[in-house]
Amino acid sequence: MSGREDEALAQAAVTALTGALALAPKPGLPDPRDLGARASRMDHCRLRWSAKALAPGLAAMAAAARRTGEPTPGLRTELGAIGRCTEHSVHLAGGGHRGALWALGLLVAAAALDPRAGARDIAATAKQIAAHTDKRAPRRPSRGSSMSAKYGAAGARGEARAGFPHVRRALNALISSRAAGATEEQARLDALLTVMSTLQDTELLYTAGPMGLRHVQAGARGVMEAGGTATKAGAAALTTLDIDLHARACSPRGSAGLLAGAVFLDSLPVIATP
Template sequence: MRSRADDALAQAAVDALTGQLELAPKPGLPDPRDLNARTTRRDHRALRWSAKALAPGLAAMAAAARRTGEPTPRLRTELGAIGRCTEHSVGLAGGGHRGALWALGLLVAAAALDPRAAPRDVAATAKRIAAHPDRRAPRRPSRGSSVSARYGAAGARGEARAGFPHVRRAWDALTAARSAGATEAEARLDALLTVMSTLQDTELLYTAGPLGLRRVQTGARAVLEAGGTATEPGRRALDALDTDLHAHAWSPRGSAGLLAGALFLDSVPVRAASPARAA
């Protein structure tokens, strides 16, 4: 049976995902600017709507973790089953968010195991859950796993089994930018670019190949090296990167999902430590 704390964690994860969607300008990614573009308006609205369809599944993952009490193989198997059911529900609501569901599901479960854990401890617990194989997972390879095997990229599973290093880097970048005086939107954009600058994004590898991936990583680093999005040179570099990605129809979707994970971790100390607030 779900508790109010489980629902609060799930809502925090959905809020993180919708917060990522609302951020603009995101290079090559859906954002509110698309509402003014006839060809992409439906896509962005569908993504915002389908993000809300994640909530029941994420709450069920939190409840499963709370019942199990430890990052066991049994919990990993149960999370996989819930995740596949949630993917189906999200598909009916418009689709999308598969990578974000994987990351947020593990992080929500980890937060439920220790409601007072700090962000880095949540990521470490998620790593322990991800270390177990999902013995009931379908045996057919996914596009992401095929790309990972072809290019030697870590992929979503590798990211989780390493303790979500890019989520942690994004969270560090987020807090550093805030401390330096950036606005919340600028801090979140800098966190996204931090992920884009080093992530071996399997979506980009699939659509753009290794040369395209390196081009995107170089463009993201250029923004950060120019001083980040809070500076005029950084903003110009961001605009150039955005124009380049849209011209090539390249979308760093893996980075977007990991930013959502960082935004969730950022909310964990307040949301998870005080379940009574969800009443």
């Protein structure tokens, strides 16, 4: 790999994230409709802008993986240091995307280690990287770690150490929905809802508690059981869920970051083509 290929991986990840942001309607999450809502207009604009601030850090992660050549403890520590610097840059640009940075950073680094690897192999390599401890990470509790300790939820760290099962599930949903005739937007919404239906989202646990999490999971399952967003019944169920979650201020942010990871992996065969 070269520096140009590192940048290409980073840009693919950012494109995946901005593509996920562009989807609508996303239940409980910012989407382009916010541009017409004065109260929340800045949320979507800020997230679109700050997503671009991830690119230099993601390219640096790809370069670090390429130099190291293996999923070593040293690589995990270096990725952590780059990630914290990138978080600061993103904060200055408007904030957000912390969960997406974690998932995309590991997947980009794993893809850089073996440019010829398929999506499942990349997820497996990311699992190997995540299995190591970042010895330089600050020893302070986060929302996610607090909820993981309190409720036993896997959280972002557990998701990575399990090989990103929800990213792989979202990727399968993308492929299945396309094969069934869904549009690209509908397929991506189905992938998002697939993640929402089972993910133990620690951010939701923090803001809405176990009952709120179960409510979101049940609503997402309801859309998929109605046939998915490409069907009339599924689209109606999605509209109902969207209104409900926005009214409750339930935001499944963890699912959004994992959807971006799936869209990134889905794009890799395309960017690997000369």
